Amino acid sequence: MSQLLTAAEMRDVEAAAIATGEVTGAELMARAGAAVVAAIRAEWEGELPTQPRAVVLAGPGNNGGDGFAIARGLRDLGWSVRVLLAGQAGALPPDARAQHDRWAAGGAARGAVLPLTLETLRDEPAADIYVDALFGIGLGRPLGGDLARVVAHLAGADGTLGLYQPRMVAVDVPSGLDADSGRVPGDPAGAAAVRARLTVTFDSPKPGHYLGHGPDLCGRLVVADIGLAHARARQGAARGLAPARTRVVPPLGIADPRRSVWPDIAGLLTKRQGHKYQHGHAMVLTGGVGRGGAARMAAKAALRIGAGAVTLGCPPAAVLESASHVDALMLHRVPDAAALTEALSGGRITALCLGPGLGTGEREAALVGAALDWGGAVLLDADAITLMAGEATLAAKLHDRCLLTPHPGEFRRLFPDIAGRLDDPDPSLRYDEAADADAQARSRAAREDLAAQRGPMMSTLDAAREAAAHCGATVLLKGPATAIAAPSGAAVVHRAVYDRAAPWLATAGAGDVLAGLACGLLARGLAPPVAAELAAQIHVDAALSFGPGLTAEDLPRQVPQVLARYLAP
Template sequence: MSMFHPLLTASQMRQLEQDRFRAGQSSLAAMEAAGRAVADEVLKRWSGQGQAVVLAGPGNNGGDGYVVARHLAEAGWSVLVGAWGDPNELRGDARTMRQRYGGEVVPLREGLDRVLHETVVVDALFGIGFARPVEDGLAARIRAACEQAGLVVAVDVPSGVDADSGRVVSDMVWADVTVTFGARKPAHALEPAHSRCGDVILVPIDLSPSADEVAHYGVTCQMVGTPRLPRPGPQDHKYSRGHVWVASGGPSSTGAARLAARAALRIGAGVVSIASPPSAVAINAAHVTAVMVKRAAGAEELAACLADERSSGMLIGPGFGIGERCRQAVLALLATGKPLVLDADALTSFEADPDALFQAIQGPVIMTPHEGEFRRLFAMVDASAGKLERVRAAARISGGIVLLKGPDTIVGTPDGQIYINCHATPELGTAGAGDVLAGTILGLIGQQRQLGLGAAEAAAVAAWLHGEAGRRIGPGLIAEDLPEAYPDILKAVAVRFTRRGVR
């Protein structure tokens, strides 16, 4: 089972459906399967016979809604459909499903007025076909009805959000659960739409894209799912698992480097060393045990740390200090061609001259800005564009991998690939959590040979593991807690080596 799930845009999903239907697959059977899946989810989540108001739109999403209504009515529920527009004007499969339903159908506004506290609302208004804003008064009535309902189930995506960008076009539906078909859409992973989806249930209905179709339709966006990471094999040793370095700041700002180093070690790197300025060697050495400390006075000595053939990569930035010293160190490290993670001060030091950084990138480089750092370093990128477009542009311009931190962390590559991680928690909004994430990325990069992950994939998986640690710890979380959650998480996601290979 893949740890990365393709996210299809609305047009890619429509093309897939059209191609499948032209090849002989029944579109009517697909609509029946979709509506039945939504009805089954309602019945699973609501005990006993209930009351449902199905909000049915003027297209195929509305057709799904009529299937839901029929199945709920057959299960003994009290059901009515609130129709957007004249249901007699429906065409194709949606018209057929309207005729098969045969139950009560009222105008949309009347259906909204009949939503009570114990009503289940099924949002089958627009799905991925939503494009134009809804008049504010009607949008407010839909929102009020959904807020009053006992359960809200959205078909494909909650109405009001753009399926491709996750942008809220009209503030209407906050769902408790969203049932989608064939493949997830970007809105299921991107904020603010992600928060409006509730639990996302993917139902194949014989429309799941194959690997060949993913390539054929040009799908470049993937969501990070639960990883499956191999445990070390019998021939592994500490250096085969990676020797990674973290560059430390001066004596008053060493904590960030130690947080990152601890994370890299806990996530499985075989050897982790802190490259410390002479003035901070004693304080770093006094606070670490398994992490080693080496004196590195300046750019040349930092680069020499990476010159060792056993060195797998370095993180620089957290607590390092902003300015010319940092710029020279980053440029010297980039010249080695070894993998680098650039965070915090390593990014801020180039805000006035980002081209100097971008032109020096030649090996695998992962930049990990938060929104403020991103806007300052990538001031040339249109700030009004969507997050996916901004990250894609930044990666293309810089030639590096860009990880934009947030509730939906986005990883972009220079060739346009995107990974989205929405597996996180607001408790991660605490000092030092970003340093832990940077160290986690570094630790996975050190294990690339063992794990079989590219640099961008390692960054994306690190974001998931970091988010899982935050979820497990919960309220009261501080950054020091995060690496200590990694061993149990790694046990949960591990696959093991056998004589026949990995399992």
């Protein structure tokens, strides 16, 4: 189940399941509570005393309701449990209120529900487990007042992190984290949110579990099935949305009736018999003398990923330099844009990569223009993006066979308005009013679609999606969680976090290899969003399979091992 659902989409799915009568809100809450109890037992197995003690921090909404269900589940296992409630029991929504009442009906044996304040929390004897059931997907704004102090205390503001984090399980999301964006409303640094060892979310992961501060705050992430998979599939179809509008890749491998929408990676990567040119011919443009290394690295990656042939397009003075480096690569002299146009017009080149080490002079600007005028598959990275940022007529030539692979700095240069809104801590600046008006005018479905994406804050995923819609090309925005968006609105988050964290990938030249992998896949005929998705995945696979000590040069050499795993019968 690797569909990513925003908070609004999650509510939609829940409401749809309840509307058909197949489940009630109370049942879902009970399943959520049971799932958290099971995850706690699995996570802390063997570490707890015979009669463990838990403190449950319950919030004013249904996340708090889950907290009461968890309290009961732990109590039934013989735990000693205390619940501290933020707000009034009488103000809880109905399902949460019912859970509260069932807990309170246990009477003195369970102990009174105390109001949650910094003082009551500090007065509690230390617990073995703390359950953060304060806020889930309903956090709508920055925390304030006493609750902000409570969360700051839990987050370690007064040197208490060592006490809480190793014992903290967050229900759905760590409180203070916005489930849609991975940002912490009111605190760009992300310190004003609970830090957990374990986070248990329901049905589907949310974008905020992967983006921004999410992976840092969540600890380990468990996605619990609460029986909504069919309602989710039905709801997506009813809305006329592309199945799995936003996915996280690689898939998490949990039940999903729509699993078939995932690309068949082996099918896409395998090579059938045939002539080398039937597997595509990539051209990678290099920079001037002494600047060809980045492009050569990209070219090697394109070759490893299975492009039938790869040619380096070099300025005449740099041909010799590249010739002495790689035997399997062909060389072509590209003095200027006219020469590039001529090379592309021959019909053999099936994808072009420009950017790594290219340079940012007039010649290079003209090359970008010629590449875009060609109309074929073009990967634009690094200097090519910088050139487009400085020259609006170049960016205006982008089309749907283009793939842009900016890092955050390059993204900021090319899309300053979108990046500006992404940076702004004021949640009201999340939306692009012009795009809103556009959607309002188009159709009810477009309006609903827009509403389903709305959270309090903008995410890097939103930014990539907006940029792709704006420029008409696929955008891969690099980061630990890479966001890939097609102009159609379909998007993917590639997770290089949690069990796929690849810190050694932060090394010079790794981006050039990614560009080469993607270009090789474009050359093999894959559509830009698919090429981007597979390239991001294989890039991280290669880093993980090498491990510590990785340099960019090692990445193409790891590709055969990675391919062998995907292609194993």
